[in-house]
Amino acid sequence: MQDQLKQFALTLGASEVGFCKLTPSPLPQFPYAISIAVKLSDAVLSTIDNAPSFIYFQHYRTANTLLDQIAFRLTQKIEEYGFSALPVAASQSLGKENPYRGVIPHKTAAVLSGLGFVGKSGLFLSSKYGSKVRLATVLTDMPLQSELPVIENGCGECTLCKNACPAGAIFGEKPTIDGERNFDPEKCSRYMKEHFQDIGRGSVCGVCIKVCPKNKLQ
Ligand code: SF4
Ligand code: SF4
Incomplete structure (x- = not known):
């Protein structure tokens, strides 16, 4: 069933x-x-220079929509198999109390x-x-097995993103597994809202994606 979910x-x-x-899961019923x-x-990422672009913002939203649809369809499939599942949206916020976090950081699930x-x-x-990726997550009680080992961090001495970040x-x-101590999401968001309110309502930038040498050209 795991392979069928992957192919789907x-x-x-x-x-x-x-x-x-x-281990642990933020929702114990979904381990x-x-x-x-x-x-x-x-091509879209190449439109980002030292500031966000409208083209990137539209692409970012489309990627989020695709991810949310895939997570939704996987949830339906898992329920058909007789298990429970909870899709975590690509850009989830838990409201005013916790505006920059969803149920689980997508990167934590991706690293694990x-x-x-x-x-x-x-x-x-x-x-x-x-x-050059966007992520979504599905939490479930369907037993699943990791297929790949967890990868050690590979930034080394690089500081290009730190140097390039306008905020x-x-x-x-x-780096930590959830990025919690690496980066200040409030500072990032505040900068965007102050300087680029007209692009993506101040919610996207992309400069740190653009400068990262780990991005392989296709
Ligand atoms: S951290 Fe935020 S402001 Fe800094 S480069 Fe990345 S998206 Fe832009
Ligand atoms: S630019 Fe990329 S490789 Fe360099 S420190 Fe930042 S995340 Fe790591």
Whole structure:
């Protein structure tokens, strides 16, 4: 069934799919997770210079919609198999109390699934595509097995994202699995709202994606 879920997600447009057990899970009734990655377009990312672009913002939203649909369809499939599942939206917020976090950081599920590691930027870096991906997660009680080992961090001495970030939101610290101590999401968001309110309502930038040397050209 795990392989069927993977093939299903790939058919729906996922670029990568991984599985893991969460220890601990943020929702104990769902101890397993499926991590879904969708690769962003190289041509679109090339429109980002030292500031966001409308083209990137539209692409970002489309990638989120695709991810949410894949997570939704996987949830339906898992329920057909007789288990429960909870889709975590690509851009989930838990409201005013916790505006920058969803039920689980997508990057945590992606790292535990062996798809890549969290960089100093706080971004998830896929082994195949670097930070040129967006993520979503499905939590479930369907037993799943990791297919790949967890990858050690690979930023080394690089500080390109820290140097390039216009908001000073990247600390350049040793990365953690959830990116919590690497990056200040409030600073990032505040900068965007102050300087680029007309693009993406101040919610996207992309400079730290653009400068990362882990991004492989296609
Ligand atoms: S999105 Fe832009 S402002 Fe936010 S951390 Fe990345 S480079 Fe900095
Ligand atoms: S730009 Fe360098 S330090 Fe930042 S995430 Fe990429 S590899 Fe890591």
